[in-house]
Amino acid sequence: MELLLYLSSGLFLGWSLGANNAANVFGPAVGTRMIRFRNAALISSIFVVIGATVSGAGAAHTLGSLGAVNALAGSFTVALSAALTVLWMTRHNLPVSTSQAIVGAIIGWNIYSNSITNTQSLSKIVSTWVVCPILSAAFAMILYVLMREFVLRMKLHLLHLDNLTRIGLILVGAFGSYSLGANNIANVMGVFVTANPFSDKVIAGISVTGAQQLFFLGALAIGVGVFTYSERVMKTVGGGLLKLTPLAAFVVVLAQSLVLFLFASERLETFLASHGLPTIPLVPVSSSQAVVGAVLGIGLLKRGAGIRYKVMGEISLGWISSPILAGVISFLLLFFVDNVFQKQVSRQEYFRCGPDVIQELKARGIEDEGLLELESRTFKNPVRMRETVKSLTSLGDAQLHEVIQLSRLGDYQIKASGVRKLYDDGWLSDQQRDALLRLKDNKYKYGWILLRDLAAESAAWRLRADTVENKLWNKSLQEKYRMLLLTFDTSANRSP
């Protein structure tokens, strides 16, 4: 029952995601009246569900950003805060990035639970506000000029052009919705994967994993969000900022998809690198920022005529305020849930830089006399530990981060039932499963020792050299590491 309550905030977040982010893919089409809202909502919902269920359940990004929150009540509150923020922005018809609202809410949790906030995630958000719209505007301008010239040269009948534009808008919109489902379902439901109430089932001869059922439920919530509440944001994107022509609407969605595909696709990067081609630098992008940038690009091409600067100002303010608002709401709600409902919103963690850790650090080239003074001390708070290590040693920020990560204590034990569940959910390859089973019943105080032993058992558990070709493999493996440590940590509330 409690789990269902927790699940509700994930569903609420899914609903707000659908209500807001579907506008990025179908807003221009609906705003220019090329596709009726009902049809757009139907296509969008179907492809969101397919994307989330088929592609979203892959191991590479299943946990999502919320995986960082280590207690279910905490995840519930963080998801609720992000959802409330997105709902607030949607009520004001403003397109915002749901993942940025989530990151903001997680920072609120970090501050509340004394966890360390990765400064990278903050700079990533800020750079998305600037880089992504500029890239997308440039793409839209180039595409629009090319497309207009093409259309004029082809001498297509106005009605044939209308038909083709409509088909283009539907195809790009469907693809965009598929990606929306695949990339965002992790943020909506990923955190519940480890506490999944659904078991594997065989439906009409097709076996459906528990994770897929969970993601299907989340995707339905997104679909309901699209149907019930996305129309107003769609109209802002499709006509509020600038009155678009159907061709411009198509260019906007195409520019947006291209920017996301070229500058955010690790698969493309791996493909290019493995074929000896130069890679495109990856930059943080978000569909909400990309779509607004593309609309502005079209406006600039017409020398700024018709751009409604007031709406643009409101949208920009919405971008800046959404992570901040989510952080503040999250902090306040966490305080409330923690103190009024007496629910544990973060798990107590312990850190100790024992001899094993010092030896491992040495092997990694991190050595400092000051570390020896920490050997017998256990910390309850990573922020305080970092301050202490900083005062005792001359280590840099990256090295400090590594010390903290390695010092995190746990109570890990590999159990056959857990291995079987992970294998059934598609997390493990045969070699990875066999290696895990060989370490069955071993106990570990530090997660990294478990991972080191696994790497020694099988190459399937080994990180590869840090090259572009290996980036995807390493990323997926690290995600599996996170999942393993979550699955085999036997203590809910550890003490050293």
Next chain:
Amino acid sequence: MLFTGPTRTIISEIDEFLNKVSEAGLIFLPAIEDYLKRDFQAFDVRLHQIQMLEAEADTKSHAVENQMYARSLIPENRGDVLGLLESTDNVIDTIKATLMLFSQEHPDIPEAMHNGFLELAEACSLGADALVSAERSFFRDVRAVQDLAHKVFFYEREADRISDSLKRLIFQSDLELAKKIHLRHFATNVEEVSDAAENAAQRLSIYAIKRMV
């Protein structure tokens, strides 16, 4: 699959509508010729043809209008296209109304003025034809619209000039005042065909600029 059936049907209906207007424009000149030659039987046949064309053009333009709204086609240009069809329909209406007046009032046109009426009818007929070409371009090759619309404006100015000299000729003649006024009324009516074409071409130029932006 790409160019679905209903779209094809509407395209062919628009083409047929323009064909009707073009045909009416082409028939207008020989109809006036027949009248001036006092071959009233041939004139009546032409008038009947125009009446049929006008009725068919009306049916086509209503069908296009209904289909476009029912299927939400070209939302951005729908108003423009329907406005254009309406103003083009006005050309064929004016042709029919003018010929009807000839049929009803039987004006007695002195031979000295035949040439003037023929030249005026020719300018109007050419204007209507240029308008149809410009409209076809609007749908397929929007960049050519301005050139073709320019021709319509040219023929309208020509019609103005011819009509002016014709009216002067009428009032300089020894005819009775009532007859003079009657003939001027006919010169004005024939000239209205080119005015209707010009009106449609003006709309067309603006819509074409809108599509180019």
